[in-house]
Amino acid sequence: MAILSEKLKNALSQFNLKESEIITYVALLEIGTATIQEISRQTKINRVTTYAAIDKLKDAGLVAGSKKGKRLLFVAEDPEILRSIINRKSQQLEQNKEALENLILPTLRAIDISEEKRPQIKFFEGLNGIYKVYDDYVLKYKDVVSYGSYDSVLKVSSEKMEIDYFSELQKRKIFFRSILENTELNKKFAGLSKGVMHTKFLEPGLKVSADILIFGSTVALISYDTVVATLIEDESISKSMKMFFEFMWERL
Numbered sequence: 001m002a003i004l005s006e007k008l009k010n011a012l013s014q015f016n017l018k019e020s021e022i023i024t025y026v027a028l029l030e031i032g033t034a035t036i037q038e039i040s041r042q043t044k045i046n047r048v049t050t051y052a053a054i055d056k057l058k059d060a061g062l063v064a065g066s067k068k069g070k071r072l073l074f075v076a077e078d079p080e081i082l083r084s085i086i087n088r089k090s091q092q093l094e095q096n097k098e099a100l101e102n103l104i105l106p107t108l109r110a111i112d113i114s115e116e117k118r119p120q121i122k123f124f125e126g127l128n129g130i131y132k133v134y135d136d137y138v139l140k141y142k143d144v145v146s147y148g149s150y151d152s153v154l155k156v157s158s159e160k161m162e163i164d165y166f167s168e169l170q171k172r173k174i175f176f177r178s179i180l181e182n183t184e185l186n187k188k189f190a191g192l193s194k195g196v197m198h199t200k201f202l203e204p205g206l207k208v209s210a211d212i213l214i215f216g217s218t219v220a221l222i223s224y225d226t227v228v229a230t231l232i233e234d235e236s237i238s239k240s241m242k243m244f245f246e247f248m249w250e251r252l
Helices: 006-013 019-031 036-043 047-059 081-111 126-136 159-172 184-192 235-251
Strands: 063-068 071-076 120-125 143-148 175-180 197-201 211-215 218-223 228-233
Touching: 006 019, 019 036, 019 047, 019 063, 019 071, 036 047, 036 071, 047 063, 120 126, 126 218, 126 228, 143 235, 159 184, 175 184, 175 235, 184 197, 211 235, 218 235
Parallel strands: 143 175, 175 197
Antiparallel strands: 063 071, 120 228, 143 211, 211 218, 218 228
16 A cells, blocks of 8 residues: 655645544545445554544545445545535535624624623622622712612611711712612601701602612612622613612602
8 A cells, every 4th residue: 555645645635534434534534435345454454443444434435336246345535525625625614704794793792791881790798798889989989879678778778877978078079879678767867967868759649669870980789688789780771770760759
């Protein structure tokens, strides 16, 4: 059998052929029609691997099989068939490129949200986590709006802590507007916060299940039942929530 150069093997491997398949094909070119046993003897490759190589070469169109009596015979197709394989691959590549440009990329770009567009979400647990949201985020903004209820707040906080918070708002000259549940406790805190918070009340009986604060491009959701605060930093979400707040504010 002819000695195959590494360069030729590497070139033929571009057709997704293993070394055993390349050797088998070249052997068939040399000896013409042959049985598995004859091919195996020529290539010194065991019969199991030779059978597998022949199956792959047949699938690729490089080998044809026939039967003579009880004998299975195989013959190599003209090497020119490789040109057809290349042409088919080129056509497939063009179709893949077209699909990539016209379907795949536009679809994936529509699905993908880049880091700069993706909402930033942060979680804070426990009372200290909630205080951190107020101290490190809310108090940095001059214009804050909120929905909520001190009936919920006092489940974990205290009246003194809330009055201290009002003092901090006054010191920092923060304009704070709040829509509260219509309860006696909330009316009491509305009185305590006069001068620092402008308060309106929901219709009696309407409940707010969690505090919602909107400031800058951030929305804070605070649950005093689970004692968890969630920050969502996203311009579009913040604007939408602020618009809804203004809609309610004007009608109360």
